Amino acid sequence: MAWRVRVFSELYLSVEPHKSTCAIAIVENERGERLVARVPARYFGKIKQGVEGEVVEEWSVFGKLPVFIPRVQEEYRRVALVTGGSRGIGAAIALEFAKHGFDVVVADIVQDAETEKTLEAIRSHGVRAFFVYMDVSKSESVFKAVDEAVKLAGRIDVLVNNAGITKDTYLERMREEDWDAVINVNLKGAFLCSKAVLPIMKQVGGGVIVNISSIVGLLGNIAQANYAASKAGLIGLTKTLAKELAPYGIRVVAIAPGFAKTRMALAVPSAILQEYMRRIPIPRLVEPEEIAKLVYHVVENEALNGVVIPIDLGTTIASPIA
Ligand SMILES: NC(=O)c1ccc[n+]([C@@H]2O[C@H](COP(=O)([O-])OP(=O)(O)OC[C@H]3O[C@@H](n4cnc5c(N)ncnc54)[C@H](O)[C@@H]3O)[C@@H](O)[C@H]2O)c1
Missing domain, CATH: 3.40.50.720 (NAD(P)-binding Rossmann-like Domain)
Incomplete structure (x- = not known):
């Protein structure tokens, strides 16, 4: 199911319980359901309001956490x-x-x-x-x-x-x-x-x-x-x-x-x-x-x-x- 970014915040801070820097987004699906998801730091600069993507459940010892993966072209070479x-x-x-x-x-x-x-x-x-x-x-x-x-x-x-x-x-x-x-x-x-x-x-x-x-x-x-x-x-x-x-x-x-x-x-x-x-x-x-x-x-x-x-x-x- 497609999810869309409603609001987001890019933090250069670690978010508990994870130590990694990430963005936090409130995303919404076609049924109007909303949830708060983490967005991996590699998508910094690529997420905007309205960007579509998928929500995956990432397993961690702290439980399952929703992670939003935006659908963006990775058009660069490392x-x-x-x-x-x-x-x-x-x-x-x-x-x-x-x-x-x-x-x-x-x-x-x-x-x-x-x-x-x-x-x-x-x-x-x-x-x-x-x-x-x-x-x-x-x-x-x-x-x-x-x-x-x-x-x-x-x-x-x-x-x-x-x-x-x-x-x-x-x-x-x-x-x-x-x-x-x-x-x-x-x-x-x-x-x-x-x-x-x-x-x-x-x-x-x-x-x-x-x-x-x-x-x-x-x-x-x-x-x-x-x-x-x-x-x-x-x-x-x-x-x-x-x-x-x-x-x-x-x-x-x-x-x-x-x-x-x-x-x-x-x-x-x-x-x-x-x-x-x-x-x-x-x-x-x-x-x-x-x-x-x-x-x-x-x-x-x-x-x-x-x-x-x-x-x-x-x-x-x-x-x-x-
Ligand atoms: N060759 C070995 O047996 C060996 C073993 C263990 C570790 N190392 C390490 O591997 C690395 C590469 O070694 P190598 O054997 O290829 O040496 P090398 O002398 O063939 O190459 C070293 C390169 O570093 C450059 N360089 C030197 N001073 C510099 C500076 N101030 N700023 C920018 N560049 C500078 C040189 O111009 C050269 O291109 C080194 O850190 C070395 O200590 C080498």
Whole structure:
């Protein structure tokens, strides 16, 4: 039976007993019967007085609740913004979203031949690809780039905080600027980007933030005090934002890859990589495409929130004994 919106209110508040942000509508059917129903936040901006739709009963532990699903055209493509998407793991992630019909914004400090190759590969899947200059460690640059991304792509549904750097050395030799540079890009960058996309995700009724941490953030690693601290910090950020942003329909998840086949890992001295291979159950590097598939899975699997998922060929279960 068709129902029509009589009055509605879009609340950026959680409505008990549910914690999710929603709109509340009074809807009426052809027989003049009225009821109060929740409208999922993804329909924000699309409900007006008179809009037709269906009422479904949603089961919850608090009992059955009427939910109004408006009959509106979903004429947009979802948009993923990937920081550090020019090459390596970021480029693989950008491409994976394109394969699944997302428009993609690559945000990076570098725009070179590799970037152009990545953008071309994205477009070959029939979706739109945009590049925005963004230095994730600088507030002004992040907010400007996110603004530009929304102007170009129209919305942001997924943010992947992937941009990252290393400045490895032993604590005794680690300069203050090595510490600051790594923390500023890897950790502060994710904070700034999350902050910048929040109003946009709230406006479109939800989203997903995926933080690319590392097994080094879980295990620590010699000569990587700055990097390990930044990647462990990302885990705290993930868990906190997962709690804080859930009412807006925004999920936040961290992924912790082991050594992956990119420029970053190949810069590690071969003696260290060989020693690493001797210790892990499956002795090879993780492929960037394997990480990309996991990121896409996280976005589609709505039960994942606030967790850290290692993708590491068994590194985190490897023991020094066996
Ligand atoms: N490669 C690995 O073994 C490995 C393992 C675990 C986690 N990670 C993480 O995965 C992410 C991607 O790493 P990768 O191996 O593809 O590295 P990469 O060096 O190949 O790519 C990093 C990208 O980030 C960009 N970038 C650097 N500083 C930036 C800044 N200030 N603002 C915007 N963009 C910036 C670079 O231009 C580059 O495009 C990083 O966060 C890294 O820490 C990598």
